Amino acid sequence: MEAVVRLHWLDFVVIAIYVGFMLYIGFYFSKRKKGFDDYFMAGRGLTAPLLVGTLVSTFYGLDTLFGTSEVGFFEGISAFFAYSLPYTALYVVMAFLAPKFKEKFPKGSTMQEIALHKYGKPTGVITSIAAYLYSTNTMEMMGIGFMLRLLTGMPFWLGTLIGAAIVIIYTWTGGLWAVTMTDFIQFVAMMVTVGLAMIIGWNAVGGVNGVWEGLVAWTGSAEDAIYFFRPGAGYLTPWTLVAYSVTALAVLCEPAFFQRMFAAAGPKEIKRGFAIGIPMWLSFDWCVSFLGLLGAAAIGLGIIPEVEANEALFAVVGQYLPIGVMGIFVAGVLACAMSTADSYFLVAGGVIGVDLYKNMINPKADDRKVERVTKIGMLVSAAISITLAFTFERIMQVWVFQATLIVTTSLIPVYFGAFSKKPQKKIAGALAAGFGLVASIIWYVWSNFFGTWSEDWEVFVIKIGNLELWQEYGILIITPIALVIYLIASAAGKKTVELKEAA
Amino acid sequence: MELSTAWDTLCYIAGAVSIVGPIAIIWFYVRTVRKRLKKFNEEHPV
Numbered sequence: 001m002e003a004v005v006r007l008h009w010l011d012f013v014v015i016a017i018y019v020g021f022m023l024y025i026g027f028y029f030s031k032r033k034k035g036f037d038d039y040f041m042a043g044r045g046l047t048a049p050l051l052v053g054t055l056v057s058t059f060y061g062l063d064t065l066f067g068t069s070e071v072g073f074f075e076g077i078s079a080f081f082a083y084s085l086p087y088t089a090l091y092v093v094m095a096f097l098a099p100k101f102k103e104k105f106p107k108g109s110t111m112q113e114i115a116l117h118k119y120g121k122p123t124g125v126i127t128s129i130a131a132y133l134y135s136t137n138t139m140e141m142m143g144i145g146f147m148l149r150l151l152t153g154m155p156f157w158l159g160t161l162i163g164a165a166i167v168i169i170y171t172w173t174g175g176l177w178a179v180t181m182t183d184f185i186q187f188v189a190m191m192v193t194v195g196l197a198m199i200i201g202w203n204a205v206g207g208v209n210g211v212w213e214g215l216v217a218w219t220g221s222a223e224d225a226i227y228f229f230r231p232g233a234g235y236l237t238p239w240t241l242v243a244y245s246v247t248a249l250a251v252l253c254e255p256a257f258f259q260r261m262f263a264a265a266g267p268k269e270i271k272r273g274f275a276i277g278i279p280m281w282l283s284f285d286w287c288v289s290f291l292g293l294l295g296a297a298a299i300g301l302g303i304i305p306e307v308e309a310n311e312a313l314f315a316v317v318g319q320y321l322p323i324g325v326m327g328i329f330v331a332g333v334l335a336c337a338m339s340t341a342d343s344y345f346l347v348a349g350g351v352i353g354v355d356l357y358k359n360m361i362n363p364k365a366d367d368r369k370v371e372r373v374t375k376i377g378m379l380v381s382a383a384i385s386i387t388l389a390f391t392f393e394r395i396m397q398v399w400v401f402q403a404t405l406i407v408t409t410s411l412i413p414v415y416f417g418a419f420s421k422k423p424q425k426k427i428a429g430a431l432a433a434g435f436g437l438v439a440s441i442i443w444y445v446w447s448n449f450f451g452t453w454s455e456d457w458e459v460f461v462i463k464i465g466n467l468e469l470w471q472e473y474g475i476l477i478i479t480p481i482a483l484v485i486y487l488i489a490s491a492a493g494k495k496t497v498e499l500k501e502a503a
Numbered sequence: 504m505e506l507s508t509a510w511d512t513l514c515y516i517a518g519a520v521s522i523v524g525p526i527a528i529i530w531f532y533v534r535t536v537r538k539r540l541k542k543f544n545e546e547h548p549v
Contacts, residue, residue: 049532053525188525195521198514208510280524286517 006318007151007326014327015334018189019166022182022338026170029178036367039175040350040374041109041263046180051264051273053184054343056280058256060190061340062143063399065288065333066310072292073309076228079292083244084285090251091281095274098257099267104418110347111258111414112355118417119429120497121360126433128355130409131255135348136381137164138398140341141389147333150314160389163337168382171342172375176263179342186335191284193332196325197317198287201294204320205301214297228293243472246479247403253410256343259350291316341385345378352377401444404475408436411479412486425493432486436478443474 037043046054072079105114112131116124141160148159170178205211215225251257264270295312298304304315321329353374358365365373388398413429451460451471460471469477 047532047535049528049535052528188529191521191525195518198518198521202511202514202518208507208514212507276524276528279520283517283520283524286513287521290514290517 008323010324011327015331018331023170025182026174026178029174036371039371042176042180044263046264048269048272050180050184052277053187054180056277057183057187057339058343061140062337063139065336068288069292069313070309072289073296073312076293078231079289080286081231086245086248090248091278094251098261099270102261102267108262109354111255114418115413118424120426123429123433126437127410128351130405130437132348132351134402134406135344137341137344137385138388140337141385144337164382164386167338167341171345179346183339186339189332189335193329194287200320211297214300218300243476246475249407250403253406255347348381349374349378400472405440408440408478408482409433412482423496425490426495427493428486428489431489432482435485436482439478447471
């Protein structure tokens with residue numbers, strides 16, 4: 001495949017320096033760490049600036065960059081108003097809830113520990129499985145492979161393997177300190193380069209008037225072009241909008257967020273971290289949405305050739321950024337993927353090392369043993385991620401599946417367990433979490449194998465009589481049922497776990 | 504303000520926040536580290 005954007009040798013030098021620096025940080029912190037708490041929780045000393053960097057860059061990966069810009073390319077401003085704003089609303093909610101978790105569980109390490117201590121081992125194991133599956137880096141591995149193919153023309157599998165190897169090396173050696181420091185640098189790189197691309201690109205086509213002309217030329221009429229400026233346009237039916245909005249609930253049970261809030265120096269630092277982080281998320285969302293829109297207009301204006309929607313962002317940026325700065329942009333895009341991938345590899349390792357091995361199998365294990373098991377968990381997660389990257393075809397499909405899995409399994413038991421004043425019934429947590437996990441997997445397997453692929457909507461559809469259910473609706477169906485199961489089991493159940501903090 | 508001007512303004516603001524925000528956070532971080540180092544040196548004179 002031919003590269004969509006031609007890079008100058010200077011761009012490759014910038015990218016090589018960036019990758020080398022990330023690896024150096026990993027080795028630097030590998031020599032400084034003192035024990036497992038330092039490796040996995042960064043000594044519980046993360047302050048607000050570092051929290052902003054790691055929170056923003058962890059949750060925003062290539063799925064946001066390519067996914068949102070792709071929606072902007074097809075659907076216009078809906079990408080921001082219909083897709084991104086529900087997430088912002090949940091960040092605001094999390095800004096209030098996260099400090100409370102830190103106050104309630106000052107020595108906690110993971111979200112799954114709350115489930116374990118409030119409901120017992122079965123719920124702890126089920127939520128751990130969900131967190132492990134959620135933390136597989138399929139999307140990021142697909143994204144890195146896709147991006148390197150786009151830029152260099154190298155095979156998808158090779159790009160995926162190279163990306164995974166780099167991330168694993170520095171996460172393996174440096175732990176959360178390395179992840180946080182690299183996340184911080186990656187946060188700056190991804191934000192600044194996207195901001196630069198926004199201002200330079202938007203100005204170069206002549207602002208919104210130039211974009212409008214481009215869209216009219218691309219769609220063929222002003223009537224069709226106006227559709228790009230309507231929130232909720234295109235195939236976004238009310239139920240799809242609700243389904244996508246509900247995936248935003250994943251923000252509330254995001255394992256990487258929990259690890260960071262427990263690793264923070266205190267509740268005040270978390271509040272500050274979210275207060276500064278929310279405008280960063282918003283501006284990034286706006287920029288990638290409008291860069292997608294700009295891509296569509298640039299095709300209409302003849303500035304870039306007819307490219308695929310997910311290639312438009314690179315094609316349009318490649319037109320305007322000068323040599324060297326383009327290298328920084330590519331490094332920024334790589335940063336998007338790597339900052340997310342490193343965090344989830346560490347979270348996945350923690351599920352195996354902390355949640356399953358230390359908390360359930362061998363509570364007396366020393367730090368070295370726990371660290372070793374955590375690293376093995378990380379490697380297994382990397383292997384699964386790479387395998388799945390070759391299996392799935394669409395990045396957004398993976399995200400909706402993972403969001404469904406974590407929301408339906410963990411949200412209800414964890415929040416009732418953390419904030420209800422009464423002791424929780426063991427059976428309620430186990431049944432609700434178990435139902436969420438099993439139902440999500442069955443729903444996705446069933447719709448993949450027995451559903452009908454709709455070419456028009458590009459989704460799997462399950463037909464029950466006259467009713468047509470999209471695969472994406474799974475989260476809307478399973479979550480309320482899990483809630484009902486939880487409430488009934490709470491009313492009927494008797495056994496409770498002795499109240500103690502998740503630490 | 505014309506509608507087209509509003510869209511342009513919002514796009515430039517978003518771009519500017521994306522650039523200035525992280526740089527401001529670096530400045531804030533460096534300032535905090537320097538303050539802490541200064542305090543540490545005052546408490547532990549050589």
